[in-house]
Amino acid sequence: GLLVDREATSRENRRLARRLREARLRQTAAVVEDTDFRVPRGLDRTLFLTLASCQWIRDRQHLVIVGPTGIGKSWIACALGHKACREGFSVLYKRASRLLADLAQARGEGRLPRLLSAIERTRLLIIDDWGPEPLTAEQRRDLLEIVDDRYDTGSLLITSQLPVDR
Numbered sequence: 001g002l003l004v005d006r007e008a009t010s011r012e013n014r015r016l017a018r019r020l021r022e023a024r025l026r027q028t029a030a031v032v033e034d035t036d037f038r039v040p041r042g043l044d045r046t047l048f049l050t051l052a053s054c055q056w057i058r059d060r061q062h063l064v065i066v067g068p069t070g071i072g073k074s075w076i077a078c079a080l081g082h083k084a085c086r087e088g089f090s091v092l093y094k095r096a097s098r099l100l101a102d103l104a105q106a107r108g109e110g111r112l113p114r115l116l117s118a119i120e121r122t123r124l125l126i127i128d129d130w131g132p133e134p135l136t137a138e139q140r141r142d143l144l145e146i147v148d149d150r151y152d153t154g155s156l157l158i159t160s161q162l163p164v165d166r
Contacts, residue, residue, distance in 0.1 A: 015088075016085060016086060019085040019088075019089075019090060019091065020082070020085050022090070022091075022092070023081055023082075023085055023090075023091035023092060023093055024092065024093050024094075025078045025081050025082060025091070025093045025126075026074060026078055026093060026095075026128065027074065027075055027078040027079075028078075028082075030075045030076075030078035030079040030082060031079055031082050031083070032048075032049075032052040032079045032080065032082070032083045034079070035048060035076075035079060039072070041067065041071045041072060042067070042071075043072075043076070048076075051063065051080060052079075052080065052083050054083060054084055054087045054089065056155060057084055057087075057089055057123060057124055057155045060150075060152055060153065060154060060155055061155060062150070062155055062156040062157070062158075063080075063155070063156070063157045063158070064157075064158045064159075064160065065077060065157070065158070065159045065160075066159075066160050066161070066162070067161070068161060069161060073128075073159040073160075073161075074128050074129070074159060076159075077093070077126050077128060077157055077159050078093065078126075080126075080157065081093055081124060081126050081157070084123070084124045089123040089124055090121070090122045090123045090124070091122065091123070091124045091125075091126065092119065092122040092124070092125050092126065093126040093128065094125070094126065094127055094128070095127075095128045095129050096127050096128065096129050096130045096131070096132075097129070097132075097133075099127060100135075100139050100142070100143075102115065103115065103139070103142045104138070104139075107138075107142075112142075116142075116145055116146065116149065119146055119149070120146075120149040120150070120153060120154070122154060123154045123155065124154060124155045124156075124157060125146070125150065125154065125155070125156050125157070126157045126158075126159075127156070127157070127158045127159070128159045129159060129160070129161075130158045130159065130160040130162070131160045131161065131162040132161065
């Protein structure tokens with residue numbers, strides 16, 4: 001029995017390590033258990049702990065984290081991504097500028113459909129630092145494809161410095 005338990009634990013640890021490696025989280029040390037609610041950043045403890053349960057990912061809902069520079073949006077996104085990996089979900093973290101560059105490069109190399117398909121299969125897509133620069137028509141079209149593909153298949157977490165109404 002102990003041997004079977006050890007093998008099961010070992011396999012689960014390898015799966016978790018693979019999910020975390022493939023997620024490419026920018027802040028690998030960010031975990032929800034280390035969240036400091038004493039810092040005045042407007043983070044509601046109850047809401048954050050509800051989000052940390054990952055039910056919003058199971059329900060294929062989306063999340064937008066908005067706030068000024070330095071308040072910890074990226075850290076919170078990475079912590080939620082880490083928790084999602086621990087819950088068994090596939091996660092992909094991309095800064096908005098790098099995602100747009102990857103899409104443009106894939107378009108030029110003729111592998112855009114394959115890249116979009118890989119992004120679609122990911123259960124949680126984290127797009128960090130959305131909106132500092134205006135988008136071209138091609139970039140808007142690509143992002144519309146990504147958001148449209150996520151409908152009823154996965155969740156999207158976006159962080160931005162811009163208020164939602166902008």
